[in-house]
Amino acid sequence: MDRPDIPLNALRVFEVAMRQGSFTKAAIELRVTQAAVSHQIARLEDLLGATLFQRTSQGLVPTDEGRLLAPVLEHSFDAIGRVLDRLHGRRDVEVLNVGVNTTFALGWLTARLDGFCAAHPEIELRIATNNNRVEILREGLDMAIRFGTGGWTGHETVPLIEAPLSPLCAPGLAARLQDPADLGRAVLLRSYRNAEWPQWFAAAGIPAPPVTGPVFDSSVALAELAADGFGVALLPIAMFSRQIRQGRLTQPFATTVPAGHYFLAWPSERPQSRAMAAFTAWISGACRDAAAEAGQAGQAGMGDGISCARMSSGAASAQSRSASSAGQRD
Known part of the structure; x- marks a missing residue:
């Protein structure tokens, strides 16, 4: 040629x-x-x-x-980089750049990364955290873990973990919350997705009070404020199981509302490399295992905060209603 x-x-x-x-x-x-x-x-x-x-x-x-022209050049330069790494003494080491939603990184991924690294010493994993706003190609990433409803144009996706929302707060504050209506007297911390608290109160079967608490774009920030006793935050409980086990946060009511999933995503135009395929298989399996363990713990009355939570009357059927959309909340 x-x-x-x-x-x-x-x-x-x-x-x-x-x-x-x-x-x-x-x-x-x-x-x-x-x-x-x-x-x-x-x-x-x-x-x-x-x-x-x-x-x-x-x-x-x-x-x-x-x-x-762009994807052809990107694949070519990636291949050149891998060969040059080998010539410089990094034999059989492939770099994988993954963008990760900060909440997922701190609440789920970091505690399990040693398992991936031990299973795949030939892959150098580089994590870049973000607030769920990520452009994979522009930021030089191979893949990204995002929160939402999926269906992003031009991307392949694999669902990882469902992330229903439920109120979390400090134990001292939780002791004063005997009924969901009591939340009307508490500071309700908010994300910029205004519909979240009204959806939760609808699932709990009561009218929503005025929600006027501070607005944040980070679930991690909301969780820290809630743990410090500043108010009650509506959070993805699966991402804050460690804080619940440590007693820093408590789930006062078992009612949850669906908000979306965490997904692994990558550009459709990019064929999966060996490292991408390995990471996809590992994290998919780890999420399935975690979901199975959580289900077993819940059946035994040992779920992360679920066993001590209170279910409001009529909420069991209401909480199955799906949220209309999921935004970019971290």
Whole structure:
């Protein structure tokens, strides 16, 4: 096959600019000037006889030709990187970059990572946490663990863990909550998804009181405030089982509302590498095992906070109603 006479450096600059979505950010990553990036892109477009980006007031918008070229270059540079790693003494080591929702990272993943590392010493796992807003290609990631309802355009997904929401608070505050109506006298900490508390009260079978507590975009921050006694937070209980076991948080009522799942996602255009396939198999199996253990503990009356929680009258049937949508809450 004839090899096109295209400078490798220009192709590399295009791949970074495409991933970053900005000549300025590409210049920072490549440690060159923005003018140098612009020059390389213009040179490449001239050699190819095709426009790769449209320059707009909103930033770079790739053309059809740019979108066609980008995944081929990304896969090629990844393959080159793996070979160079081996030549530099890192034989059979494959780097896997995974973006992870912070709540999932702290509440579930970190306690189990040693199992993956022990099973796969040939994979160097690099975790980048985020608040659930992640662009896999642009951030140089291979995969991401996200919270929501799935169905993200252009992505393959594997459901991992369902994350129903339920009130959590400090034990001292929980002792004063004998009925869901008592929550009307407490500070109700909120995420920016305004429908969450009204949905929970509907599941509990009572009208929702005015919810005027502080608003946060992080479940971790909400949990810390709740543990410090500042108020009651509506949280994914599966992600805060450690704090419940430690007695820092208590689930005063067993009523839950579905909010979505945590998913493992990766771009549809990217074939799974050996490391991606290994991580997918491992985390899927670990989540199934964790769900089975939680089910057994719940049947034995030893669930994370479930056994001491109070179920309001009529809530058992109401809590099965599904939330209409899931946002980007961390």
